[in-house]
Each structure stands twice: as structure tokens, then as C-alpha cells.
Amino acid sequence: MDIHSIIAPVITDKLALEEFIESLSDLAPKIERDIARLKSTPGDREVISSLFRSIHNIKGDAALCKVELAVTIVHPIETVLARFRNDEISFSDIIAEAVLLALDRLELAVESLLSGRSLDGLHLLDLVQGLEKLSLETASNMDECACELIEAVTGFRPASEAAALLQGKASSISRKSKSQAADDLRFFRTLANQLEARSTLFKGRTMRLLRLAMETNQIMDKAVDPMQLEAAIYMHDIGMMFLPESVWLKQERMTDDEKLILRAHPDYADGLLSRMEGWESAAEMVAQHHEMPDGEGYPMGLKAKQICDGAKILAIVDAFEAVMLKHINRGKNRSVLRAIAEINACNNQFAPDWITPFNQVIRRTLEAR
Template sequence: MDMSSVVSPNVEDVEALQTFFDALVDHVLTIERDVSRLKDVPGDREAIASLFRAMHNIKGDAAMCKVDFAVAIAHPIEGLLSRLRAGEVVFTDLTAEAILLATDRLELATDSLLSHHPLDNLRLPQLVQGLEKMSRSMPEGIDTAASALIESVTGFKAAASTILPIGKSPAISRKNLQVADDLRFFRAIALQSEARSPMFKGRTNRILRLAQETNQTGGKKVDPVQLEAAVYLHDLGMMLLPEPLWLHTGRMSDEEKLVLHSHPGYAAGLVQRMDGWEEAARMIAQHHEMPDGSGYPAGLKSGEICDGAKILAIVDAFEAVILKHIHRGRNRSVLRAIAEINACDKQFAPEWIEPFNRVIRRTIES
């Protein structure tokens, strides 16, 4: 196939690309649900049919909206799922990971194009080549092709439990797959929260990008995987509060503030009970603390607050200010948000404000 559309995707119609992305988010949730079902019951015919329809719809939407790179990604997956539906091949954990990785990359690439960010780090050509090899492989070679695809795109070896004899799979590989599964689940929760109000559309991706780029610019002091989990789940506790409070505008009473201040503890309490996510839980618990000790829920001071929480506090507040001023127009609201964040010298960690400003400056100038 012509790889030019994958190497250098061309956006002919931004509105059509946005329409495709909006539909893609719903399809991805369906795919994640169906893959989870098939991991438990690989022969579930209803889940196989639903998974095929979702991928077929992604391909059709991409063709209609002229998103050629998305067609290139969806087409070989659709072919593989057609073989699965016909009973020619079986569903395995490695097949699942390859499909989920592909949909993750497709979603990230579309969002990056809409935000005018480069796609080089997503390795889309390697992804498409690997998917095409999977779709053409003999049944006994599909897992090997899937493993090679995952390594070429992510740089990490895939779990080999379906290739090596039982008990021979490296523990680190199993751990990597579990981390990826957890992150997809956390992201699904974040997107469900985002759906509670039209104002929050795209909020998760915006906060994630700002947090990761600020961390990178500031010397990558925070584990990016733990930071990603914290971004997805930092407002999980808000879902346990009364909805009128969650969507509250205007001044709050003292009683309402007390209820609101409980949400970091709810979210952190849930996350810290999940094996391997203790650092993310710490970031979540502390993301409303302030360097001068006036934050909540514990009144911690600067040296007691972890770097991940300091980053999360800045980008979360920035997004909140953007929403508050969005009626002024996107560019004006960004400028207003930058000014407001920089004016709050006691609310945010000064050592992270400077890297954050550099990220925002690049965003505006790109």
C-alpha cells in the first residue's frame, strides 16, 4: 500500500477530522469492552461480531472523512477480525494487545493532528506494517507477528505466554501487559467522567498532554506511567459527590467546600488499593495541596508534596481557568489562563511553573 498517508498524514478538512475523532472515541470504548469479553471467553460469537462491526465502522468513517492513515490502520485489523469471525484463527492475548495498541495509537494520532502536534513518536508506519503482517499470517504465526508489532511500536517485548511453554513467560512482560490493561481501564473511567458535561469534551487528553510535556520539559522527575494514571483518576472521587456540586458554578458555602475537599481522599483511597499504583495514588491525594500549606485535604507544605501532584495541580487548574473563560474565545482564554496561573505564586510550585510556561509557549507558537 502507499505509506505516504501514514508517514505524513495530510489534514484536508479539520471539521471532518473532528467528526471522525468524535465517533472514534465511542468505537474505541466498544472495542475495549469486546476485547475484555474475548479475553475471558475467546469464542464469544457476539463479542466477535461486535468487535468486527466497530472496526468496520471506524474504517468506513475514516474513508468518508478522508482520514487515510486511519483507513490504513483499520483495514488490516478488519481483515484479521474477518478471519476470526469465520473461525479461521483464534483470539489470543497477543492478538488483543495488538488490537488495543493499534486503537490507542489511532486515537492519539487523530488527537495530535487536531492539536497540531507531531506524530513521529507514535511509529505509525511500523504499526501498519505489523498489522498487515498479522492479517496475512498463517494461524500459527499470528502471535509471533503480534509480538513483533508490539515491540517495534513500543520498544518493549510483549508477553510471550501464548508462544513460549507455560511458565516460561518473563514476569516483566506480564507486568507490562497488566499495566497497559490498567491504563486502558483508567482512561475509560476518565472518559466516562468527561461525558457528564459537554464542557469537558477533550479534557482528559488536554490534561494528559500538558502533564507529560511539563514533566518531560522539567527533567522527567516523575514516572510518566504513574503520572498518566493520576491524570486519568485524579477526579474519580468527584463522581462520588452529588452531581449539583460536581457541576457547581459560583461561590460555595462552607458546607459544600467540606464535601468537595473529600474527593481526593476517595480517589486516592481506591487507587492505593490497586497493586502497583501507590505513587499515582499519592499524586491524586496531594494534587490540591499548596506549597504554603493552605491546600487540602492534609495541609501539606512544599517539601511534603510529591512532584507529580505539583504538576497535576498546575495543569488541572489551567484547564479549569480555560473553561471559565472559554466564552472569550480559545486564544484569549489561553492567555487569560496563563496569566492567572502565573499570578498565583502561593498556590503552585514555582519549580514547575517555568517548565509549564515553556510547554504552553510552544503550544501557542506551533
């Protein structure tokens, strides 16, 4: 490990750095999707190979563009994935989080280098040291090592996540095998991807919603079954595809008639999920995700105590994404600040007990930037 390349990286070719950033931007979403798939189907050899290739390509691009910092960060990740590919270790959710954290820090670091900003707040030395240790750790200690890495870099120890893994927390889908549930989730994710494909503005939307919802739920000790919540994230807007595109893809102000048409979409998705064994909780979340604590939501006009927790989470992250989209032309950081301010200003629209943990997730995101 070249410590100098971490604490005081030097960029000699700005054009090459820009080319690397462009390549990284193309590969990062693919890595995130592959890791999300591995969480559901950890034995999928095709996904494992795809993930390894993407990481290997980032390392190769970094070497070609002479971005030594990137090579230093990615090399131990490649080693971890090689061990996983060779069945030497298991790829857990905690290890996945550590890899995604490293990817996030790499993106932030190269963007900071390009703009001349300081890297001090990114804790890159802690990150690389943690990744090096993880790449050499014994199989039985990998999760604990990954937890230590995350804590060193972010200041937060994923205690509830680790406890759930170590205790083997059971899913509420008792009537389905894990493989059947994973097959269902893949199908739901495919539908979500089809929805995203209807507009370039939706690119990456599903995974952004999933991350926000899962992290918010994690802060609350997974009060909502994570697998049911994941299904609800994928399916909550699928009903849109049963409506005229001229309505749900419209960017101008909607008429009252168009708003009435749009209100039908939760029923379609709820209808699909409720007919599939084991996904009743996800169906309830989808059906209620436009309800409001004051009873002014739709389709049933439920009030606070009648709305399930999963729907409350979904309502917040969905609204946050919508506001982000509205302000997308104002710059990414400013959009986050505007979106969180708007969400917090809507006192009657969202459940206050879930706004607080959501704020913590956004605060961590901003601090990481």
C-alpha cells in the first residue's frame, strides 16, 4: 500500500482523470445492481462473474488513466471478490455494504480531485487499511472486520445489521423457501426496471429508493420485514404501467381528471402482490403508500394508526425522490437540501416517527459528500 497516494494523491493528467470518472460512472450502477442481486441469490455464478469483471475493469481503467488512488482502493476489493468467486468466503450483507461504501468513497474522491476539493473528510486511509485487512481476514471473521471498516470510515457501527446476520434473523415469508422468495424478488425487480425504462429521468430510481428505505428501516432496528419492504419498493408504482403514459409521464401540471386517473395505480400493484402467496405485507405497504396521517391521503383515507410502518417509509422515500427529480437541474447537493427541507415542512403528510430516522440517513449522506 502506497500511503502517499492516499493521503496526498497527485493527478498529472486531468483529461485522463475525467475519462476515468466517466468510466466509473458507467460501471458503478452495474456494480450496485449486481450486489443487490447477490443479496437475494448469493450463489448466482453469472452475477458473481459480472461483479468481479466490473471491479477488475475499474482497476484496469484506473491504472491506464494513472489514477493511483483508485487502484489502491479497488485492489483489495478485487481480492475479496476473487476469494468469494473461489468459494473461500461467503458474501454477506455486511461485506456488500463495505464494498458499496468503498465504491461511494472512490466516486467522491475522484470528483474531489477533479474539482480541487480536500479529501480529508473521506477517511480514505482508514478505508484502504480496512479493505486491506478485510481482503486477508479469515472467513469466520469477515463480517466483524467489515463492521469495523464501516465504523472507522463513517463513525457508525452497523450493530443491528450485524446482529441480524449473526443471529440468523428469520424472514416473515414462512411459507416460501428462500429460493422461491428470491425468484419472486427478481421478478419484481424486473418489473421495476421496465418502469424505469419508460423515462430517462427514472434511471437508477429503484435502487435509490431501496437504499433510503432499507437504511431508514435499519435505524429503527428493522421494524419492517426487509424482504417485504424490498418487494414493496419494487412494486409500489408498477400500477402506473396500466395507466395512460400521457398521464403518469406528464411533467406539466395535471388536471383534476388526470389526478383521479393516477390515484388508481396503488390498487393495481396491490392486486398483483396480494394474489402471490407470502407477499401480503408488501401488498399492504403498496396499497397504503399514498395514505397520510391526517386522513387526507388515498385510496382509503386511512389515518396514522391505521397505516402500516412499511407504507410510512415508502411514502417518505417516494416523496423525497419526487422532489429530487423536480429540482434535478439545480445541482445534486442543493437538490438534496431542498428535498429534505420540503419533506420536513410537510407536517401532515408523513409519519413523524419515521421522519427522524430518515433525516439521519440523509444527514449521513450529506456528511459523506
